[in-house]
Amino acid sequence: MVFGASGMAGAAFCSAAVRRGFETKAFSHRNPVKVDGIAGHTRLDLNDLNGLERPLLDMWPDVIVNAAAVSEPDKVDQDPEAATRINVDFPSRLAEIANHLGARLIHLSSDLVFDGSQSPYRSTDLPNPLSSYGKQKLDAEKKVLKRCPENLVVLRVTILTGNSPSGRRSVHEKMLRSISKGKRLTLFADEYRQPCSCDSLAAALVELCQKPKLNGLFHWAGADRLSRYEMGQLILDRFALPQEVLKTGERKDFAGEDKRPADLAFNLQPLQGKLSTSPATFSEQLEAMDVPDDLFPWFQENSQNPSCYVRRLVVD
Numbered sequence: 001m002v003f004g005a006s007g008m009a010g011a012a013f014c015s016a017a018v019r020r021g022f023e024t025k026a027f028s029h030r031n032p033v034k035v036d037g038i039a040g041h042t043r044l045d046l047n048d049l050n051g052l053e054r055p056l057l058d059m060w061p062d063v064i065v066n067a068a069a070v071s072e073p074d075k076v077d078q079d080p081e082a083a084t085r086i087n088v089d090f091p092s093r094l095a096e097i098a099n100h101l102g103a104r105l106i107h108l109s110s111d112l113v114f115d116g117s118q119s120p121y122r123s124t125d126l127p128n129p130l131s132s133y134g135k136q137k138l139d140a141e142k143k144v145l146k147r148c149p150e151n152l153v154v155l156r157v158t159i160l161t162g163n164s165p166s167g168r169r170s171v172h173e174k175m176l177r178s179i180s181k182g183k184r185l186t187l188f189a190d191e192y193r194q195p196c197s198c199d200s201l202a203a204a205l206v207e208l209c210q211k212p213k214l215n216g217l218f219h220w221a222g223a224d225r226l227s228r229y230e231m232g233q234l235i236l237d238r239f240a241l242p243q244e245v246l247k248t249g250e251r252k253d254f255a256g257e258d259k260r261p262a263d264l265a266f267n268l269q270p271l272q273g274k275l276s277t278s279p280a281t282f283s284e285q286l287e288a289m290d291v292p293d294d295l296f297p298w299f300q301e302n303s304q305n306p307s308c309y310v311r312r313l314v315v316d
Contacts, residue, residue, distance in 0.1 A: 001024075001025050001027065001055075001056070001059060001063070001064045001065070002025070002027065002064075002065045002067065003044075003046070003064070003066045003094070005026035005033045005035070005038075005067070006026075006029075006032060006034075007068070007069075008164045008169055008170060008198050009108060009157070009160060009198060009201055010065070010067035010068070011033065011034065011035055012162060012198035012199055012201065012202035013065055013202040014026050014038055015202065016202035017205075018036070018037035018038060019037075020206050022206075022209070024037075024039055025041075025042070026038045026042070027043075027044045027055070027068075028041070028042075028043055028044070029043070029044065029045070029046045029086070030043065031165070046068055047086070049089060052094065053097055056097050056103075060103075061101070062104065063103060063106065064098050064105050064106070065106045065108075066090075066091050066105065066106070066107045067108050068086060068090060068091075069086060069087055069108070070082070073112070073131045073133040073259070076132045076133040077131075077132055077133075080136075083133070084136055087136040087139075088139050088140045088143065091107055091140045091143070092143040092144065092147060094107075094144075095143065095146075095147035095148035098148050098151075098152075099148040099149075099151075103151070104151045104152070104153075105144070105148050105151065105152050105153070106152075106153045106155060106208055106209070107140070107155070108155055108157055109137050109140065109141050109154055109157070110133070110134065110157065111156060111158045111159070111221075112129060112131060112134035112137060113128075113141070113156065114128060114129070114264060115128040115129070115261055116130075116262040116263045116264050119225075119263040119264060119265040119266075120265040120266055120267040121219070121264070121266055122219070123156065123216075123219045123271075130259045130260070130261060131259045141154050150215065151215060153214070153218065154217045155205070155208070155218050156217070156220070156266070157201060158194045158196045158220075158264060158266060159171065160195070160196055160197075160201065161195045161196065161197055161222075161282075161288075161289070162285075162288060162289075163289065167292035167294070168292070170198075171195070171231065171235070172289045175235055175236075176239070176291065176292070179241065179245050184245050184246070184247055185245060186247045186248070187227075187228040187229040187231070187246060187247075187248065187249060188228045188251050188254070189227050189228070189230075189248045189250065190250050190251055190262065191228045191251055191261075192226065192228075192262065192264065192265060193225070193228065193231070194221040194225050194226075194264065194266050195221075195222045195231060196220060196280070197222060197280035197285045199280070200222065200277060200279060204220050204271075204275055204277045207277055214274060218271040219268050220271060221265075222279050222281065223281045224281055225263075225265040229249075231282070234282060234286060235289070238286040238289060238309075239308065239309055240304045240305035240308045240309075241302060242304065290312060291309060296311060
């Protein structure tokens with residue numbers, strides 16, 4: 001069972017699980033799940049904690065993957081109570097039911113549980129979240145670990161790259177959409193992240209489903225630590241778009257600097273040594289990035305070398 005199956009991480013995992021031959025049932029809060037081969041899709045109100053028990057009891061799953069979250073910090077700040085229901089209350093209740101069923105639970109958390117002052121972070125390092133979102137994710141970790149102490153993985157993940165089901169959620173998709181509207185982008189040269197491929201994450205999750213004795217709190221990310229500005233430069237290079245649309249900035253120039261961790265690089269041990277999946281380099285992540293279909297005409301007109309990107313064919 002996969003919760004949050006319409007998001008980047010959830011959809012990527014569903015695809016990987018289906019390819020591996022798992023019977024995969026997808027649940028989403030609101031949006032459709034665009035993954036071929038799943039055993040079924042159900043829209044479920046994640047605010048209704050009392051309604052969560054029935055589908056779980058009906059299926060009695062072997063493994064539950066929770067990728068559901070209100071993951072944009074701005075949205076958390078706008079409505080913290082609504083975000084708490086999805087980010088904290090829902091996984092807490094899910095952990096209780098998983099423990100009752102004896103099901104394996106894999107819960108996704110975030111690098112934003114750290115303050116960014118002492119990277120690279122190990123999974124044993126003390127969290128200190130700066131944002132409301134980071135505080136909610138840490139609260140969820142504590143409750144999940146308490147309510148499902150065995151047969152559980154809490155996996156902290158860094159910023160995700162890849163192609164979102166909507167074509168609007170990932171880093172490069174947001175960049176391309178802003179540029180297509182004539183906007184110049186300011187990205188911080190002193191804010192570092194370790195971008196993680198959705199496909200690499202999905203492969204790691206599949207392995208974790210198959211390793212019931214591998215339990216605990218772990219980190220997963222890509223292979224490379226980059227500044228936000230460096231990421232932007234490389235994305236523009238990948239699509240042969242002019243660098244003039246990008247401006248370099250510094251965290252001190254941003255009003256919300258105190259809520260933006262400076263460096264969230266991860267140490268991936270011990271998990272990396274226990275999986276056959278390798279962290280994806282950023283070069284590999286760039287190659288996997290697609291231009292959203294509705295932006296393709298704009299890309300052809302504005303790229304300095306449109307042949308640098310070959311549109312992928314989707315066979316129905």
